[in-house]
Amino acid sequence: QDALTLQLKWVTQAQFAGYLVAESKGFYDEENLDVTILPGGPNIAPEQVIAGGGADIIVTWMAAGMAARESGVPLVNIAQPFKRSGLMMICPEETGITEVADFPGHTLGVWFFGNEYPFFAWMNKEGIPTDGSEGGVTVLQQSFDIQPMIQGQADCISVMTYNEYGQALDAGYGPDNLTIFNYTDMGNDLLEDGLYVMEDTLDDPARVDAYTRFVKASMKGWAYALENPEEAAEIVVEMDDTGAAEYEHQLYMVGEVSKLVDATDPALSMETYDRTVQALLDQEIITATPEGAYTTVVTDALK
Amino acid sequence: MNRTSLTTMQFALALLASGAAALGLVFSLPDPGSVPLLTVFFALGAAAMVRLIRPINLWFDGALMLLGAVALLLALPQTGAMPAHFWWALVASWAFAWLFVERLSAAIRAGHLPETGTGLVIPVIFGLALLVAWEVITRGANVPPVLLPPPSAIGARFMAETNILWADFVQTFIKSVLPGYAIGCLAGLAVAIAVDRSPFLKAGVMPIGNFMSALPIIGIAPIMVMWFGFDWQSKAAVVVAMTFFPMLVNTVAGLNAASAIERDLMHTYAANNWQTLMKLRLPAAGPFIFNALKINSTLALIGAIVAEFFGTPIVGMGFRISTGVGRLAIDLVWAEIAVAAVAGSAFYGVIALIERGVTFWHPSVRGGRA
Amino acid sequence: MSETSSATACTNGPAVIRAENLGLTFPTGDGDIVALSDVNLTIEKGDFVSFIGPSGCGKTTFLRTIADLEKPTSGTLSVNGMSPEEARKARAYGYVFQAAALYPWRTIEKNIALPLEIMGHSAGEQAERVKRTMELVNLSGFEKKYPWQLSGGMQQRASIARALSFDADLLLMDEPFGALDEIVRDHLNSELLKLWARTEKTICFVTHSIPEAVYLSTRIVVMSPRPGRVTDIIESTLPRDRPLDIRETPEFLAIAARVREGLRAGHSYEEGSV
C-alpha cells in the first residue's frame, strides 16, 4: 500500500465529507492506499505543513495556494472537486445595507489566515478602500462564529453557506431579515477547497499514480456522500476525534456542500482559474502570472 | 592551573575550539584556496593551541570568534548543500565565543574589567552567536524558509516594514498591554491587601483565586472579545485577567514573609494594621511583589498578542502574526516576534532595575550580607 | 524574703505586673516543653527587676508573656491592672529583644524612628529623639548605615536605642547588653540607672551577669529550668543612688554571693539532672 497523508484546511466536518467517507468506507483501501487524514484548525496553515513534509496532499483555497507558491512553496493543483464558492457576506436589515454602495462607513467582519483574499479582491473590484480612509469600510478580523453580528460589533460578517450561515438561520436570521452577498452569484468567487501537492513530487510517475488513485477514491467518496447525506453526516461525527461535531449540523452541511461540489468531475475549470489568477494579480497578492500552478495529469488519467 | 591560568572548563573549551579549527583545516585541504578568509581562521584557530605553552590574551579569543563568524557568513553558499568543513568552522567559532565569554566574565568578577559596559557585552555576544548559528544552520541545512527563515531574511523584512511594525506595536503594547498591566497589577495588589485584612475573606477568596488563576487564558480571550468588543479594550481586559492573579497570589505570600520576630516588634508597639502593613509587611513583601511584576511583564505581552488571534481591527502584533502565518509571510511573523521579544525584554529589564533599587536590602540583591 | 509566694508582701507600690500560678507549655512534635510553671510574682511601679537563670529556663518566655507575645497556658497575668493584651494596646512598654531584629530595608536612624512614626510623633520630634538616643548608645555617625553594615554589638545598641526612643513606663529588656564590652556596658548601665531614677520607669531586665543584676536591680528573680520556675527572689538592700564603685562594697558582694548561690542551686550541673 502507498501511504499518503492528507492535511485538511479546517476541523473535521462535512466540508470534507468526500475524504472522510472514502476513508471510512474503505475506498482508499480499494485503491491500495493507506491514507491518514489530519484535521486542520485556525492555527494550522496546510501550506506550511506540506512544506515541512508533514503532509503529501493538502486541501486549501486557491488564493492561499498561489500566494504560498510565490513565497517559495511550489504547490500544484491536481484536482478541484469544489466548483463554486460557499463564501457569503451577510448584513442584518437593521444596518440598512442593501447593496454594495451602502458599505462605506460600515464595519465588516472578514476571516484572515489566508481566507481574506476573496474579500479584498471584491472590494478592489468595487473600488472601496479598506485601509480606513474616507469613503471606505472598516475591516475587523472576525472570530470563527457569528457572534460579531449578534453582538452588533460588525455590521456585516463573513459566513460559509454550509456552516456559519446555518448558525445564523438557527439564531433566527434568514433571507427575510438579512442582506446576502453571495460571492458566486456576484461572480466574485475564487476557487475554494482544491487538492494540492508539491511540484517536485509530480516528476515521479509512481507518485502521480498514487495521486490519481487518491483522487479517484475521493471522488467516489464524494459521490457516495452526496447520495447518502445521513450516512455521510454520521461518518463525519464518527470520525471527529474531538467529539464536538453534531449530527444535525453536519447533515445541514452535507446538504449545502452538495451545491458546491461536482462529484463526477474533479477537473479544474479554466474559466474560474483564470478569474482567480486575475483577481490575485489585480490585488498584487501575487506579482506574476503563475506557471505550472496546476496540472491536469491526474484528472486526465481519470477521464 | 598555571598551564595557561585557565579553569578546567575554559581549558576544555579552548581544546575544543582549536581542535575543531584544526579539523576544519584538514577537511578544507581538498580545495584550500576557495575561501581564503575561512582558511585563515582555521589556521589561526588551530595555532591558538600555543596557549599550552604560553597564555593567550582573552581578546585574541574574541577576535578569533569574530573572524570565524564573519568568514563563515561571507562564505555561505547561496544554494545547495554546505561543505563539511563549514560545520567545523561553526563549532570552532562557537567554542571561541563561549571561551571568550567565560574569560570575560571571569575578568569582570576578578575586577580586571569594569562591570558596566562589559557586563552588557556578554549577553550580546551570546545573542549574536545564536543568530549566526541560526543563519548558518537554516541556510546550510536548507531548512524551508516557510518553517524557519534565516535571521538575514527576517532582518530585511524588519527594515522594509518598520511602519507596519510600529503601528502594530502601538496598538498592542501601548494601547493594550500598558493599561491592562497597570490595572491588573494594581487590582491584584489592592485585593491582596483587602483580603489580607480579613481572615474570612482570605479563607474564601484564595482557593477561588487559585482556581481562577488556573483558567487557561486562551479560553478567556474569545469571551473577552465577546464582552468588550474587537478593539484594544478586550485585549486590555485579557491582560488584566492574566496579571491579576499572579499579583494577588504573590502579594498574599509576600505579606506573610515577615519573620516572627519582626512581627513581634510591631506587636509590641501595638501598631495598627495599616502601620504594620506600611512599615513592615509591604516592605518585606517587596521581593514577592517584584516577582509578580516581572512575571506579569512577559505574561501581559503574550496575553495581548494571543487575544488578538480571536478578533481584532486589522492592526496589532497578534493580528499580524496570525495572518502572516496564513499568508506564509513567515519572515514578517518573525519580525513581529523580534519586536515582541525586544519590547518584552526591555519591559522586564526596566522592572528588574527598579527592583534592584527598591529591594536593595534583600540577600539575593546585596549578595547575602547578613 | 526568699519565699516565692510571699515575696511581694513587703512592698506597697501599685502592682505593674502580677503573675499568679502562671504556666506556659510549648507543644512540639517531640513532646511538650514546659517553659514556665507556677510562676508567682508581683512587680510594683518603679521597680527594677532583674531575671537571672540558666539558659533555657524561661526568662525570654516570661518577658514575652508579659508583652502579650505568648499566651499563658495556665494561671493569670495582669499588666498595669489590665490584661497583657490591653496593656500592649495601651503601648505600656518598650521591648528590647534578645536578637536585634532591625529591619534590613531601613537605615539605623530610620529603624530607631520606627516606633516614633507609629506612635505619631512629629518629624521634628522624631529627629530630635533619634539624635538623643543614638548619642546615648554611642552610635552617632552611623545614622545612614544599614543593619548589615554594623557589628553585632552596634546592632544591639541600635535596638536598645529604638526601645528607649519613645518613653514607655515599662521597659522589658532581654539581655540588652550581652554583646557589649565592659566599658560600654558600665556606661550604659549607669545611663540606664540615671534614666530610671529620673523617670520612675519600671524595668524588667534579663541578664547573665550577676554583678550587673546586683548593680542595677531593686529585686533579683532567680529562675531554674525544666520546668522553668522562680526559685528565689532577692530584694536589694543597696541605696537607690549607686555610683559604679558600689560594686566593691561588702554589701554588694554579699548580695552577689546570694544570687550566685541561688543560680547554682537551680543549675543542672550540680543537680546532676542531665
Add this chain to the structure above:
Amino acid sequence: MSETSSATACTNGPAVIRAENLGLTFPTGDGDIVALSDVNLTIEKGDFVSFIGPSGCGKTTFLRTIADLEKPTSGTLSVNGMSPEEARKARAYGYVFQAAALYPWRTIEKNIALPLEIMGHSAGEQAERVKRTMELVNLSGFEKKYPWQLSGGMQQRASIARALSFDADLLLMDEPFGALDEIVRDHLNSELLKLWARTEKTICFVTHSIPEAVYLSTRIVVMSPRPGRVTDIIESTLPRDRPLDIRETPEFLAIAARVREGLRAGHSYEEGSV
C-alpha cells in the same frame, strides 16, 4: 611586652598566624569604613589568644580575615605558613560565629553533624561525636529539636558544639559564651581549658568579659576602634593549669586591671572622640 610590634619576640613556637601591617577597608554607599588598620600580630602554636575591645573595633573582622572570609586590603597574613585560603582548604580551623547560624531545616543533632558529613566521617563516628559534644555543652535531650525551638543561649551552645565536633587545630571563637549565664560559662570555660590543655590547640577567642579573657588566655590582644587597631598585647603570667579560684589571686586581678586600663584607653568615652 606591650609594644605591638615586638610582642612576639619572647615566644618561640612555630607561628600559626602571622599578620603584618594588615589593613581592611569596607566601601559603603556612604564613605569607607576602616575596619582594620596596620595590625601586626604573631600567634604561635598552642597559644590561647583573647581579643577584647569596644564594639565595632574590628574583632570579628580580624577573625573573618584569618578564616579567609574577608580579603585584607593591605598587608599580609599567613595561617600555618600558608595563605588564609590554603589554610581554609586544608580545613585548618573551626569557627564559632557571633550569631549561631544554625540551619533552620536541620535538627540540632543534624546541625552539629554538618561539618562531619562534609568532612566525610562515617555515620557511626558522626553519631558518637555528636553525642559527645552535645553532652559537653549540656544540650542532651534536645537532639531532635529545631533551632527555633531553642532559647538564645541554647542555640549558641549548639553552634559551639558544631565547631568542636571535628578536631581542628585552630579554633576561632567569636563571643561564644556571650549569651550564657555565669555558671554555664564557668563550666564551659574550664571545659575549654581542659580541651586546650589536652589537645594543644591554638585558640583565638573574642570576648567582652575581662575576667574571662584573663582566665583563659596566654595572651590578650586589646583593640580600639575607628580605625580598628591593636593597642596592647598582654602576656599572661598565670600558670597553664588554672583552677577556677585562680580568679581571686592578686596576680589575676593585676592582669585584669591592666586589660581594663588598655580597654578604657582605647575607648571613645574617655577620648571624647564621638
Add this chain to the structure above:
Amino acid sequence: MANRVIPVLTILLAILAFWYAAAIWMNAPWQDRLNARADLVDVPFAEFAAQTWAQDKPVLPAPHQVVSEIWNATVALEITSRRSLAYHAWITLSATLLGFAFGTVLGVALAVAIIHNDASDRSLMPWIIASQTIPILAIAPMVVVGLGSVGLTGLVPKALISMYLSFFPVVVGMVKGLRSPEAIQLDLLRTYDANGWQVFWKLRWPAAMPFLFASMKVGIAISLIGAVVAELSNASGGGLGVRLLTGSYNGQTVQIWAALFIAAGLAAVLVAIVGAAEKWVNGRMGARA
C-alpha cells in the same frame, strides 16, 4: 474544617449571585430580539430572567447551564467516549504532566548552571526572559510542523510546548531560591571548605525549597495552559484545547465554559497536589507550624 468551608461557601454564593445577575444583564439584548421576533411583549421579569438563563448560545451562560453541561459531558457519558470531557481532560493531563516534568528538570538545571557559572548567568538570563516574550501561540504551529517533519508527533510536541512555558517560573524562582542563603550560612560552609556539590546539597537546595514549590505551583498551572495552547495548533487527537476551539467556532458558549472550568479544576487539583507535597516537605524540614 468549618472555618475553612464557610468562607469559601460565602464567597462562592456571592459570586453565583453576581453571575446570575450578570447573565440576565448580558443575555438580555438577545432575549429582547428573540421575544420581539416571537411577538412576545411585556414578559414579566421573573420569566424573562428564566429565559436569559436558558438560552442555547448565551453570551454568558448561567452557572447551572455550565454545571449541567459538565455533568452531561463527564458523568453521564462513558469515559472512553470522545464526547466525554473526562476523556479530553485525560489527554490534556498527560501532556501537562510530561511537559511539567520536562519543564521542572530543565528549569532547575538552568538555574543550577546560572548560579554556578558567571558566564551562563550573564549570557543566558536575558535570553531566557526574551524567550518568554515570544507568543507561544504564534510559534506553536511551526513547532508542531517542525517536529512533525522529523517524525515527532502526538504527545511529545504538546509536552515540549508545555515545557517551554513552564520552565520559566522554575528558573526564575530557583535562581532566587538558590541565592537566598544568608552570607553567614555560606560562610559557615566556607570554613569547612565544603565543595560546590556540598554547598549545593546541604545549603542552597534546602534553602531554595520554598521557592521551588512556589515556582512549581505556577509552573504546573502554566504547563496546563501550554498543553491547551499546543492542542489549538494540533487538532488531531482531542484534548480540552480542541474542545475550547470547536466550541468557539460553533458559538457554543456553554461548551466553552464547561471546558474552561474542567481545565481550571484540573489545574486547581494539580496545584493542590503540589501544595500537599510542599506541606509534607516542610514538615520534614521542621518548619514552624
